[in-house]
Amino acid sequence: MQKKNAALAVAAILASMLLLAGCPPSLKIADIQKDPGKYMNKQITVGGKVTNSYGVMGMGMFQVNDGTGSMWVLSENYGVPGQGTTVAVTGQLVQTASFGGKSFSNVLRETKPRK
Numbered sequence: 297m298q299k300k301n302a303a304l305a306v307a308a309i310l311a312s313m314l315l316l317a318g319c320p321p322s323l324k325i326a327d328i329q330k331d332p333g334k335y336m337n338k339q340i341t342v343g344g345k346v347t348n349s350y351g352v353m354g355m356g357m358f359q360v361n362d363g364t365g366s367m368w369v370l371s372e373n374y375g376v377p378g379q380g381t382t383v384a385v386t387g388q389l390v391q392t393a394s395f396g397g398k399s400f401s402n403v404l405r406e407t408k409p410r411k
Contacts, residue, residue, distance in 0.1 A: 357396070
């Protein structure tokens with residue numbers, strides 16, 4: 297019985313490690329906001345809850361809050377998640393982006409499908 301429990305525990309640990317290995321490391325939004333130049337035009341990942349979103353025809357903007365801060369994400373190819381959705385977003389940090397007649401600064405331009 298103990299060998300079976302030990303084997304199950306090892307299997308659970310290995311499965312967790314494999315899942316985590318597939319996820320890109322997420323940055324804190326507060327760190328990005330403190331020094332956006334450090335991350336500008338680089339591929340980064342942020343995660344958090346969608347607090348605001350709007351879009352049309354598969355494109356749009358949505359705001360992600362990770363508890364340390366909020367940032368806008370421009371989605372040109374991946375649709376827009378609804379408010380309250382928890383997401384991990386990978387993209388390129390750009391200085392400005394426009395959508396719907398509004399301009400946004402320090403925006404994450406989504407480059408990969410969300411998780």
